[in-house]
Amino acid sequence: MSIHNLPRTYQNTWPITTSEGKLRLKIPASSISERGLKVTPVLVNGHSPFGAEIEGIDWSRPIPEGLVNELVQLQDKYAVLIFRNTGLDNARHIAFAQQLGKDLEVNPFFFGRENDRIGEPFLWDVGNINRDGTTVQPGQRRWEHSKGNALWHTDSSFHKPRAKYSLLLSHGNPAKGGSWTHFADTRGAYAALPQDKKDELESLIVEHDLWHSRKLASPKAFKEPLCHERNLVPPVCHKLVQTAPSGNKTLYLAAHAKRIIGKSFEDSQELIWELISHCTQSQFVFSMEWLQGGDMVWWDNRQSMHRANPYTESMTARDVRRATVNDDGPFALGVPTPSM
Numbered sequence: 001m002s003i004h005n006l007p008r009t010y011q012n013t014w015p016i017t018t019s020e021g022k023l024r025l026k027i028p029a030s031s032i033s034e035r036g037l038k039v040t041p042v043l044v045n046g047h048s049p050f051g052a053e054i055e056g057i058d059w060s061r062p063i064p065e066g067l068v069n070e071l072v073q074l075q076d077k078y079a080v081l082i083f084r085n086t087g088l089d090n091a092r093h094i095a096f097a098q099q100l101g102k103d104l105e106v107n108p109f110f111f112g113r114e115n116d117r118i119g120e121p122f123l124w125d126v127g128n129i130n131r132d133g134t135t136v137q138p139g140q141r142r143w144e145h146s147k148g149n150a151l152w153h154t155d156s157s158f159h160k161p162r163a164k165y166s167l168l169l170s171h172g173n174p175a176k177g178g179s180w181t182h183f184a185d186t187r188g189a190y191a192a193l194p195q196d197k198k199d200e201l202e203s204l205i206v207e208h209d210l211w212h213s214r215k216l217a218s219p220k221a222f223k224e225p226l227c228h229e230r231n232l233v234p235p236v237c238h239k240l241v242q243t244a245p246s247g248n249k250t251l252y253l254a255a256h257a258k259r260i261i262g263k264s265f266e267d268s269q270e271l272i273w274e275l276i277s278h279c280t281q282s283q284f285v286f287s288m289e290w291l292q293g294g295d296m297v298w299w300d301n302r303q304s305m306h307r308a309n310p311y312t313e314s315m316t317a318r319d320v321r322r323a324t325v326n327d328d329g330p331f332a333l334g335v336p337t338p339s340m
């Protein structure tokens with residue numbers, strides 16, 4: 001397969017049906033009671049459950065430590081937890097994220113702090129609203145930058161330390177026409193690989209580079225990152241096959257994955273996108289619809305991939321803000337970069 005023909009881009013998934021029924025768009029009605037909470041799993045296949053909607057939390061007050069621990073247990077199991085109508089504001093969003101890890105990733109303010117609408121270093125403005133209230137349009141570097149978010153990825157795999165959790169919270173009304181985030185189960189996808197493929201992948205090391213995914217999605221605007229952009233985010237190496245918090249093995253993959261150590265760029269991209277395609281088959285993927293302000297999704301970047309819908313010129317305001325919890329585990333900083 002030519003690297004130019006690899007399936008990197010995807011159609012918007014609204015309206016909500018596809019001819020192949022390819023995306024799991026609705027959560028089935030079977031809820032269970034787990035750890036004192038109402039848990040509705042999204043995907044349940046042979047290997048492990050993936051994704052769950054959680055009800056029964058009182059978000060109007062600080063979350064007790066005991067409940068935080070229970071939620072982390074559920075997070076390890078399901079990898080993506082969805083909470084509806086939390087009513088959280090910026091401060092409580094950040095406070096909850098800080099209960100989940102020692103450090104939060106600081107927003108690098110790619111477009112300059114003076115252009116940041118929220119101005120809060122612990123929150124990333126990943127919506128489409130300019131500071132003057134208009135929506136982001138083609139021609140803005142931010143528009144081009146956002147295209148990379150529509151590729152399958154894990155957050156901040158290029159960052160030292162990498163991201164453990166992302167907590168994305170919606171404010172206001174969802175974008176008109178539907179607003180979705182899509183998730184892929186990298187644990188289930190790994191388990192489904194044939195043994196000879198698992199053996200081939202076991203010891204591979206991958207270089208992750210933010211500017212690689214930006215260039216894939218927007219080759220003209222990001223032909224070369226700007227000097228300050230490159231200095232802000234140099235590449236990092238990670239093992240491809242890792243043990244997830246659930247205890248299952250998983251593929252640590254993202255559109256940021258640029259090169260497999262010891263392989264040519266072309267061979268690396270072919271294998272990386274073959275694996276991303278494998279992970280994003282219908283049986284491993286579900287799509288979460290943003291229904292109202294206050295909806296929040298919390299995912300584990302170490303055992304899932306996700307992507308956004310790309311912006312369109314006609315879409316209405318989409319106000320979503322992300323808190324990112326730094327990984328504090330043994331692979332937080334990746335592995336030493338072998339000589340290439």
Ligand SMILES: [Fe+2]
Binds near residue numbers: 153155306
């Ligand atoms: Fe993301």
